Amino acid sequence: MPGLRIELFLLGALSLLMVACGPDDPAAYPKPTTFVADLPPQGLGFPNLPWPQDNPPTVEGVALGKRLFFDKGLSLDYSISCASCHHSDRAFSDTVVYSQGVGGALGTMNAMPLFNLLWANRFFWDGRSPSLRDQVLQPIQDPIEMHLPLGQALDRLSGDAGYRVAFGKAFGDESITVQRLQWALEQYLLSLTSHRSRFDLSRRGLASLTPSEQRGLDLFMREYSAPGSGRPVGADCFHCHGGGLFTNRTFENNGLDSVLKTGFQVVSGLASDRGKFKTPSLRNVGLTAPYMHDGRFATLEEVVEHYNSGIRSSSTLNANLRVQTGGLRLSAQDKADLVAFLHTLTDTTLAQNPHFVAP
Amino acid sequence: MKVVFHYVLWGVWALAISLQSCDSHKPHPPVTNEAGLYLRLDHRYDSSALELNRAWLPTLLNQVEINHCQYYLSGFALQRTDSSWLEFPNAVFYADLERQTQSRWRLAPSVPAGTYTALRFRVGLDSLLNHSDPASWPPSHPLSLLSSAHMHWNWNSGYIFFKMEGQYQRPSMPVNGGFSYHLGGDEMLRTVILPFSPLALEGPETDLSVHLQMRGFFDGSHTHYITDSSSFSHSSLGDRVASKLAYNLASAFVWKGRVNPL
Known part of the structure; x- marks a missing residue:
């Protein structure tokens, strides 16, 4: 029965080939090394x-994501990378009101800082992107940003032997797909954690705040007090910027305008969300000027003055701002202390971590 | 015979390969209603379903528009006919009316067959839960900051038990005023007991219906008149507005009975 033996051998070989076609293929590259993210301690x-x-996350995936983040080859004319508008020494934000894209095109909203994205739930000021992996593709393709069609991006990456190896190391083989591009960028961006500000160190008993900073913290955490209530004034910041993340992770109308821009309404379709923009974390706020979705305020002093005396009423104004009839009534010293406290939220290690910064 | 054997051999091979899972998109098992005791909470304004953002709700003294409302219930228990309580100690219910104004929530995977005479719960969280570390809860738990992002005050100060924010108006007012009521702190914990006629519970799925009558929050035993100075409360120690509203709130839950499972 030699014929049958040969037939059985062929069947066995074919079966092995078929079984090997699945997503759990043995990799052509060694298994990547687990990346240990720098997560905040409890408390x-x-x-x-x-x-x-x-x-x-893997060491190879994060490294690939970082390489992509800093690569100008992901823009149409090789002029800009993600890092061109997200500077690591500025908590990955931009220093200008509107960032400049390919061919000098200007953005329409201020570039947001990038850190602690592991805890973010929607992306962009108006929340139009539901996930980080969705978000990372948008600036690459956007005509006013990097303006590179995805197909072209994949062609460029696939034509680079170094990238083929890097994708192989990160994902097991050298195929370069949109999904792997998303995954690599997501891994890198999620690795950008920030929890070593002086404020954090003071919470852990490793540093202390000055009297002015401590007073600023007290103001930050104290609610608004109505005139004549007999209670000390509060800056009432914690309602939207409380907790360890210093954001309520939602969208608010913070009284910038009476005539409202679309904001989160673009996502929800609800008139009640008009004029609402993402509440940014106040961590590293000392590094991320200019401020607000349109970069209208150049300094933290201007921001504080807005909340003190500049709130404009509209139909969707945050309720806690709406009750502050007549403003917060902060003194010059109050405002200075508040700004002093905000600077304690700066994490200088963010720009020094070798995993994060430019290769 | 040999040809038939070969056909059988190849057929068996093809069948084996087709059964081998090269396709990761396996169909999920069909979704079925899980057995258990369910709480159905409807938010009403008088006889109407509550609508956020657009409905001007006439209270006794103001017109109000509710923009946000979120709250916690915990400490659930059913009273047996011998007056003892069947407790559901780990159950925490979180309502966010922006997500849904009618909630169906599984209070327990099962309830012993028997006759019960009252439902008890707390508006808010007991001291242990209130002072737990929100970072310690898994993301899907209602006490995680990720499930209820705006319901924790700050380090060491606990959760907000009940939050209502919106706008109010009176004829004399040129523009709408705002209101913001955040009830919390251990002293604001209120217990609600809703007695009912003896009710035999059995079977795999049981739905109990409760309404929260929002008018009662403003126009309960302690009528609340919103002014500039009483338009907000964050439950500071000795805050009379918060105390009054917490009392009203506890009286605003209405037992509606057992209803057919959805």
């Missing part, structure tokens, strides 16, 4: 959140 108020299970 700082960060929510307990696991890394996305379908994209576990």
